Amino acid sequence: MKQFSSIFYIGGKFIVGSVLIMALLTRCGSNEEKTNDAAKQKREQLPATTNKAKAKTIVFFGNSLTAGYGVDPSEAFPALIQEKLDSLQLPYKVINAGLSGETTAGGKNRIDWILRQPVNIFVLELGGNDGLRGIPIAETSRNLQAIVTRVKEKYPEVRIILAGMQVPPNMGRNYATAFRVAFQQLAANNNLELIPFLLENVGGISALNQGDGIHPNPEGHKIVAENVWRVLKGLL
Template sequence: MKQFSSNFYMGGKFMVVSVLLIGLLTGCGSNSDKTNEAAKQKREQVPSTPEKEKAKTIVFYGNSLTAGYGVDPSEAFPALVQEKIDSLQLPYKVVNAGLSGETTAGGKSRIDWILRQPVNIFILELGGNDGLRGIPIAETSRNLQAIIDRVREKYPDARIILAGMQVPPNMGRTYATAFRVTFQQLAARNNLVLIPFLLERVGGVSSLNLPDGIHPNPEGHKIVAENVWQVLRELVLSS
């Protein structure tokens, strides 16, 4: 049985930026014209200090799955994705904007605050709590669409990835099917990159979840990170 998260908190991740400092050496010598000319040529050959490259930003916007409820922040899947990015020396930093208990309505209400920072890739992971609460699917879809629209309005060039979610069968087959399809429809309608099911190979597997049976444990987060990376990798390598 595939289940989801219902809690979230704010987290963050980090980036390492190297700055190369180049010292300019000037020579001391005689006052002859020949010596001065040689020193001048030497100074002109020294390259100027390169401008520090600013890292691009990947925002993970979600609930407790994103926030890493019940595990160390360094064990949550956004942090593991950052490790993969760093291993390839790519200029991206990950921002974990997961919040405990977040619904799509809550996500819509705080999106402007999150968008105060630059965004190059936006990964939208919301809806699981809506499903667990039985919120009408049409409402969930409208809220997700509003978030997508706001990101595109503020950052037209940002790539948006939608994390597909599913609800347990006990919510009813009709509701569960419509809920799953909603993410596919949103991705198709908005030309988004879709992660078919964020918790693939993790949801409902007791050994990969905390005792609550909902939130992934550290081993589960490793698999979730792989699910994300399969989709994200191409974007970060091509941009």
């Protein structure tokens, strides 16, 4: 670095030019370091933003069980699954597409609207209301098959989980057996992951259900979430 012998009179003091120049260079260097630090910090923040943008989507498509009828949305099992994913820092976003009172026919009619968003994992939880209404099992199976087919057509790489359901004994033994088997057959025919019975260890237990004896209370939803997680975790 060149030295200069010029002397400047600033603020009532004589300052050697080389000292003044060094001070200016130091200040410029300091400003440049701050700029570089800010740029570095911004670059370090980019991966988090990128990961968030690349988060995969899990859609829970069902009826009042999925919607969380009678409990706070944060207590419904899809929300509990989201908490589990977040705690494990897994890049998945849960979409709760549950609709109280939904039948398989209703689900077939609204599936295209749901599929307007990207889907990586699709959890199909429908059929319970069909069973309670005594709808012919063949009709329920056709509707569920139509939904599965449409999802696969829209997103060929999607993984589908079918939530198995059962009906109360008062629907008749033959109907109850055929209803349960219908979900097993649908899963086998379409290579779907199957939750044998979504309400396992919850259905029929008054302490885990609301007053209607059908919809889980917050404690019941915790168990339902575990039933789902046992199958879901293998797809993540």
